[in-house]
Amino acid sequence: MEWIQQLINGISIGSIYALIALGYTMVYGIIKLINFAHGDVFMVGAFIGFYAIAKWEMNFFAALLLAMMLCAVFGVIIERVAYKRLRNSTRIAALITAIGVSLLIEYTVVFFRGAQLESYPKTIENKTITILGAQIGTHSILILSVSIGLMILLQFIVQKTKIGKAMRAVSHDADAARLMGINVDNTISATFAIGSSLAGAAGVIFGLYYTKIDPFMGVIPGLKAFIAAVLGGIGIIPGAMVGGMLLGVVETVVSALGFSLWRDAAAFIILILILVFKPEGIFGKNAREKV
Secondary structure, three states: OHHHHHHHHHHHHHHHHHHHHHHHHHHHHHHOOOOOOHHHHHHHHHHHHHHHHHOOOOOHHHHHHHHHHHHHHHHHHHHHHHHHHHOOOOHHHHHHHHHHHHHHHHHHHHHHHOOOOEEOOOOOOOOEEEEOOEEEEHHHHHHHHHHHHHHHHHHHHHHHOHHHHHHHHHHHOHHHHHHOOOOHHHHHHHHHHHHHHHHHHHHHHHHHHHOEEOOOOOHHHHHHHHHHHHHHOOOOHHHHHHHHHHHHHHHHHHHHOOOHHHHHHHHHHHHHHHHHHOOOOOOOOOOOOOO
16 A cells, blocks of 8 residues: 555645645736746745744644735735836846846845754644555645645635636736726736745645755745646646646655655656647647747
């Protein structure tokens, strides 16, 4: 039953990637921007959760909600300050700005608290449960439950609420949406807020699972989440979910086969293969772009 255990672990890790990837894919779907600062919003969420639990003695769920709310505000500030004035500029200008914002966030955190590691406090004991003969930790089950719950909530917001319909309209045609009376600026800010709140939640979950956090922790998970978004089809919300889960499972299988040193490399090999053979991703459609 080892494979069931590895599968659950892989999906748990993949659900963290999926939560971060949702932010990438939502922002790209609306303003065609790859927000490379998104991985650092995830890092900020992890630190908010850490201080909420360690210093302010909150429980896990209270810390999770606080991280989501503060990261949502942080995401809106980043969009308004750094990206709003670049909407009509070239994509390379926006991309360079995103990398600059990423470095600014990382080194601002280093300036105020140093670059040392922090150990996440234990709020929920990691007990082992036997399911179909497989030994599965309660942390894995909790991470999976919270992640799936947040993904279902996101899908409900996008499909059923007024702001979700506005987001879909702006994604399809921003000019037409503006003519129909939709406030495009507020819709874009709401997209950043929702995506950043999910990254904040992923940060707290990551801290619970891996126990070690530092100011540069957002770089590799951020890149892997971007790969997950590309794998599923960037700009497509269900694609980001599936891409994240698949990536987590592939990494776990690679480690289980004894190639743990190739774990990070596997993600980048997947990116190369996807870009070569199916650049639109699993759920994407091959659309030609007129020049």
